[in-house]
Amino acid sequence: MSSEPLLRLDGVGKAFGGNIVLNRLSFSVEPGEIVGLVGPNGSGKTTAINLISGVHRADAGTIRFQGRPVQGLAPFRLAHLGINRTFQVPKPFREMGVRENIEVAAHFGGARGMDADAVLAEIDLAGHAAIMAGGLTVNQQKMLDLGRALATDPKLLLIDEIGAGLNPSELGAIANLLQRLAQRGIALIVVEHLLDFLNRITNRVIVLGAGRMLFEGTLKAASENPDVVAAFIGG
Amino acid sequence: MRDRGAWPGIVVVVLLAVVFLILPHVYGNQSLLFQMMTFVVLTQGLNLLYGFTGYLPFGYVGFFGAGAYATSLLVLHTDLPVIACVIGGGIGSIVIAIILGPLLRLSGAYFSIANLAASQIMFFVVSNGNLSKITGGPYGLKIDRVYAPEASYLTMLAILLLATGLAAYFRASRFGLGLRAMTQDPVSAAMAGIDVVRQRVLVWLASAGIAGLAGGTYAWNLSVFYPDAVFTLQISVFAIVFALFGGVGTVIGPIIGAASLYLLYNGIGISFPQGFELLYGALIVLLVLFLPNGVSSLLTRRGVRVF
Amino acid sequence: MAKSKSRIAAACVAGAAMSALAAGSAGAATAPAVLKIGTLYASSGSFAVASEGQYQGLQFWAAGVNKAGGVFVKAFDKKIPVKIIAYDDQSSTATATTLYNQLITQDKVNLLVADFGSVLTSVAVPLAAEHHMLLIDPTGSGANFFTKKTHYLADVSIPASTVWPIPLGDYLLKQKIKRVAVLYGSNDFDASQANTLKAVLAKGGVKPVYFHGVPTSESNYTVLLHTIAARRPDVVIELGYPPNDIAFLRALSGSGLHFNMTFTIFPGQLLALLTKNVGAKTLAYTYTYPTPPLVKFSHVTSGLNTDDFVKTYTAAKHEAPNFLNAAGYNTGVIMQDMLKTAPQFTQISFDRALLGMSGKTKTLLGAFKMTDHGAQLGELLPVAQLVPQGKGNKIVVVYPKAKATGKAVYPAPKT
């Protein structure tokens, strides 16, 4: 067990109607690690997250979580195992209260002891607990997505573009939050276009281009890699 | 805020029981009361599915008819007590619902219309002359040897209480909270750890089972009937209109909707039959335009949380 | 919640008021001031045409007896005016159930008359028995109804549909017509006739070359006719409801196909409707079961004979009556006789009176013969052909011989 990483992808591939969007992706993630996932639009980042979280099913390769194969499991089972995520366009339960949004996940997420108030405090929405989620700003809704994921007591969090549209001080707060989560032992895979933000929180990034993994290593090294530069500039 | 526990549900159930036990002693047209209960049950059963999962079953009558036939055939071919046959009707409908389970993969209008088609298929198969030996085909069925208006009235009341209890459970429990979540966003609900498919199927089966029990009891109460009597689309349409009138996703909305509109239906039907269709049609149009969330939304708008 | 309670309370109050108002009661020892006859009709839906016809016939009868001071009731030894209480069930059995119950329990009618046809009659059968009311059933002839002895059911105006095609089958055998095609609607009324016909033909060793049910809602017969024609039948028998007959005959005339003999049911009942829809030319030489007033019964023991009925009805309603009008009127006449002979004013006494009348009574529909199961055997329907006369067609009864008014034109000429 000790040699097995928390998450390990081996040759994972996905095609939509003959169009290959992800080709033989392999990497692994350790507990408490923050890994950045970068690449131009359409490079397959969100697809990778959808495959890991079970929203879509991989056509090829294996995904292992804590040593056991998990591809093909329904998303709610993955949530119970400890894999959770946020969405690029936040998807709260709009006609339910903010607190109810958290309570649902705390109740069904396989972590019944979870304290909704603590989660609300963590994501800084304690003051909005009673209002309908649909009444929050988009940024608040993104935080609510994160809070709902946290309420399931995850071991691996997939964060899809949480930073877009935030001002520097908000970005700073989120960076701190994500780092705090990592310190608790939660592994994070963060999809992000904001490289400064990523640079601040990650040790390691994975660069995708047209569905392939181009590079794995520090962001600094990535910016000097000719393949990566070509992918970003050449489109 | 949410955790008022089981009390509102218990209050509604007890009130319904008292009202429908007293009514026959005050008002002699027991058929009218029986049918009113039947429509309240069907409206509530439809509300279980539509109000709590967003799936609108146009073909809801299919489960009603399936229950009627399953019950009647059990009465004709076995020596089981009638109550057991009625339960068999509920089970029969649940079996049909399991077979039709894949329809839940469809969404919106597709689900509704495919379900409508499924109910028509059941109707046409049951009434087909080639199956006369099994289903009675176009000649219908006759189970008048067990005809018992009192007992079937009480059975329908029990089903009404069961349906209301289920709705109250959906409204007030964590299970119901999960249903609300998955209706609003199934993907997020899955990420919150809800087994969306399982929950939806459970509700679907419960809703079908209620219609099946109601259908079985209805057949028992009629005791001589043609296929059309238990498969007519009018039954689906009434249940939908009643549910929307009262307000779906609540417990008392469908009860209010079905009871009041059914009384109105009979009121117009008895006093002003020529204008009936016209008035009913006009009423529906006005409702949708001016009160699309049902009469219970009149209270919601004033800040009252309708149970 | 408060809202629902108040509505239910309102219903209670209304219910109480209704029961308080309803004073008269079946089986009362004192003579009622007016005899309440409860019935249903359908103003819309699939039975509307037939149901309204029957209802108008009953109304015509009631107007007639009231003009004469009412019906004579032997139990009270006096004439009592009648009042018809009628509700609209819109062809829905669910609605009909509550309305029958309304008539029985709220209006406390003295006599209960069913709506048209088996479907709308079916729900009243157990309900009437439960409330010990005699259900006077003008046209509900479902085979399921008459399975045991009962005091609470009496089919008065038409024989069970199972016996209708017996003369037709005999006629085909007698004419030695071997190639028979039968196309019928999948409903009680048509399917039971088709099966009787098949059985009658089988006795003569004839097996239909085509024998298929089609959905009751069938409206397109062009391809079906072509399939039938491929079996080269001499006679095509289509058993349906009026919309089926109309669609069938129109498709036949448009198809260019021709058969030696074509039979459908409703020209014999609703000749005006069929003529209006398919044209006299298309109807020419078609066979049918002729019903009064298309066939006449001049010697009657009760009520008007067929000719007088047509005259008075036309004068009163400015419209010639059809069979269903006659059936509704006949229902009234039978009830009138029943009240005239029943010694007590009770439902069981009424039923016994009807059984007593059985075999002795003749009305504009012919002989009245009822079994103790409540089934009507009555007058078997003859076979007739529509033969061109002027702009329209006249009915020529061709079988049985005793009733025949002419000879069949066979094979039918192409028109």
Next chain:
Amino acid sequence: MVGLLEYAVIGGILYGLFFSLIGIGLNLIFGVMRIINLAHGQFIMLGGFGAYLLSRDLGLNPLFGIPLAIAGAIVIGYPLYYAVVPRLQKSHDPEMLSFILFFGIAQIIEALAVFGFGADQRSLPGDALGAGNLGVLGQEFPDSWWVAVLVSVLAIGGLYGYFARTKLGYATRAIMADRDEARATGINVDRVSAIAFVMGLALAGAAGVFVPYLLGSVSPDIGTGLTTTSFAIIIIGSLGNPLGTVVGGLVFGLGTMLMQTFYASWSNLVPYVLLVVIVLIRPSGLLGKAVRHA
């Protein structure tokens, strides 16, 4: 007497093309407005009665029922559209609420039709569209079928041309693709939708003119059956795709006629079994998304 199969196939194609016309108005309105016109069959019925009145009272050829249907659709359709559709679209669930609302409208129309015309069946002169038969590949069908099919093909072709060639047609397609985006690009969504609504009713009314020929007669109670059949057809084809309606109509027509020929008593199952099977295999219908986005 050869060729039962050929007769059924050709009959099925003709019948199916006519039923494309029966269904297309429902589909057009759904595609553009996401509104379920449950009164569709009642509008078809009104078209049939319109032709009946023209023929009976004015002695006109029933084909004049088509311009009458168009005129009637304009007179009824515009006020009806503005009275209900924008309001429905603002609601939380336009699809479902429109279903209920138009059920109410269907009831009203049926009741008024019974008041106005009586519950009887009515039909049109059998020879008004030609009294003979016309054959193809040796299989003969009544002239009235061919006229109905010709009108169906012209109407659907015309609708196709409207979509492909006219400015309003482009705008209509833009709305079908994305209502909000269409509004954002400056299209007068309400005006274009109102026109599509009127066209939907006019197509229904025009189809009604031929109902007495292909379905024997017209009476106030035929609406509901026509609506459910239309539903089956447009779902088989795929909701919102007018071209799919033709495919749906053909599948329905062929299925029904083959069933009638070989298993007559089960023929009423055809549209519904096809619908359920197709929807389970291809939830978006036979001509699903692939065509719509093309």
